[in-house]
């Protein structure tokens with residue numbers, strides 16, 4: 037077994053703004069998030085609407101070619117797609133048995149095509165850029181009372197809260213274990229939820245104190 | 251200048267859901283008896299036992315709590331009717347910086363404070379970096395806030411509040427959670443500020459350095475004035491055990 | 496508590512403390528619950544003896560958001576969670592994330608989440624004045640209604656369509672999640688009740 041190259045301490049991906057992004061310089065990395073998501077949408081409609089062995093195969097091939105052109109690390113891409121490959125194989129085999137090879141192939145390949153394409157979009161787009169695009173895209177909702185800057189702030193507040201709540205959950209679990217209650221969800225989940233609300237309260241206060249609601 | 255005019259705070263004691271609508275009225279508790287004072291000194295300390303009402307007093311000053319009776323004015327602005335103006339003048343630092351820091355990274359958190367200055371996003375970020383550099387946090391600007399030490403977090407909380415240059419700084423036990431070294435850092439920083447500072451503290455040495463000390467006990471200001479007498483009175487109160495905390 | 500109780504004279508009823516009711520308080524609750532759902536989904540799944548499918552707490556978090564925050568804020572919390580997860584943070588069940596869930600057969604369950612939080616929150620609001628001893632039961636009913644009317648029908652329909660299954664086959668496949676769901680809804684009810692006990696105003700001021 038090959039040891040992983042030393043790359044310093046591994047950062048949990050939800051702590052940073054990047055998410056499941058993999059840095060790179062392919063053409064897909066350079067395309068903006070808007071067009072990529074739109075393209076994914078078109079592909080999704082095509083995969084569901086178009087049937088037949090030839091189109092199914094064609095869409096799958098185009099997707100694989102696109103994925104290869106993104107030059108993403110093989111390992112992480114495989115890891116992301118593997119579960120759906122297993123599902124596709126199982127369901128595909130079941131459908132071949134029940135409804136014939138054409139249906140089996142289409143069901144299995146359609147799944148893999150869409151998941152692979154979406155994985156590629158996610159891996160070539162920084163999460164914060166995608167969220168910025170979302171905030172911009174929801175600008176027109178200003179008229180119905182949803183202000184984009186509030187959404188942007190909500191995203192920041194949420195990202196800030198995740199590590200804290202995760203630590204709380206761990207602490208609560210350890211406290212429960214110390215009392216021999218770690219298998220009782222009431223001793224672990226209820227205190228974690230209560231502390232989440234308390235945290236929300238103090239966050240609300242902090243926002244108010246800093247004049248955010250004014 | 252901070253003016254309390256007969257300012258008192260009452261609240262409903264938290265009632266259990268089953269008690270509602272059953273005819274019995276909820277219990278009203280007094281968090282602060284009506285208090286009148288004018289605070290113009292540059293350094294004001296507030297001391298008192300846990301649960302005595304110090305935070306309530308502090309929170310009145312930037313409108314985080316509103317008086318149930320009387321008024322609170324900051325430079326003439328009423329906290330109840332002109333809260334936004336009050337909060338532009340009064341910065342507030344909490345005990346627990348984890349509660350105060352609401353954004354994922356230091357630069358975003360300071361930039362959040364700067365929103366009220368009406369700068370655009372790029373200008374806010376640039377300003378935030380300058381502020382962080384001034385507080386010696388430049389290298390940590392992009393780290394997750396959750397990766398900072400407690401002392402660094404409190405320093406960042408102060409940076410975020412001072413970024414908008416408020417005229418008054420209210421600090422509710424800012425050093426209670428810190429080790430001795432960080433306590434010194436924060437104390438020195440507060441001592442050096444040009445602003446008016448109202449400091450709620452359990453640190454009697456810090457209180458003794460103030461120009462004026464309020465002692466709060468059982469929801470009442472029981473002493474207002476000379477630091478030395480205040481500290482002596484507080485020690486007596488603690489020793490007599492009359493105060494429940 | 497050492498605040499001084501008032502005897503005799505009833506003073507002015509307290510003015511609301513600013514932070515408790517404002518839009519910023521709601522913003523904080525919504526964001527924090529979105530984070531709470533994320534943590535529920537990140538945490539390792541609970542394996543219960545005698546159950547085929549391990550229980551991930553994602554649905555628990557969604558239901559809890561609805562029950563505790565009410566329909567409006569609860570739905571917003573779930574939508575925020577979904578948006579950040581779709582953007583690529585690995586906060587969906589099993590540490591996955593990104594747009595890939597849109598292509599998976601389980602998409603329907605995800606789409607049902609905001610609706611389920613809305614329904615559970617709405618029913619809980621209607622039941623908010625029941626006797627305290629009945630609160631857990633009411634919360635369980637609200638959550639169960641949401642999973643039976645929304646999560647399973649939507650989840651099973653989308654799965655059936657994506658996998659080319661007949662309704663009977665899809666329902667059979669989807670039914671494996673039902674026992675786990677009963678447990679999750681019971682958990683959500685118990686935990687929501689504990690939260691209401693700690694913060695009674697969450698039951699009083701519902702939106």
Ligand SMILES: Nc1ncnc2c1ncn2[C@@H]1O[C@H](COP(=O)(O)OP(=O)(O)O)[C@@H](O)[C@H]1O
Pocket residue numbers: 261262263264279281298299300301302303304305306307496497498512
């Ligand atoms: N909103 C509230 N409703 C009821 N009681 C409260 C509320 N806020 C604070 N208290 C109670 O009022 C008392 C004084 O609180 P506080 O001003 O925070 O004290 P200190 O900061 O001196 O420790 C405490 O006993 C506290 O439990």
Ligand SMILES: [Mg+2]
Pocket residue numbers: 301304305306422
């Ligand atoms: Mg206090």
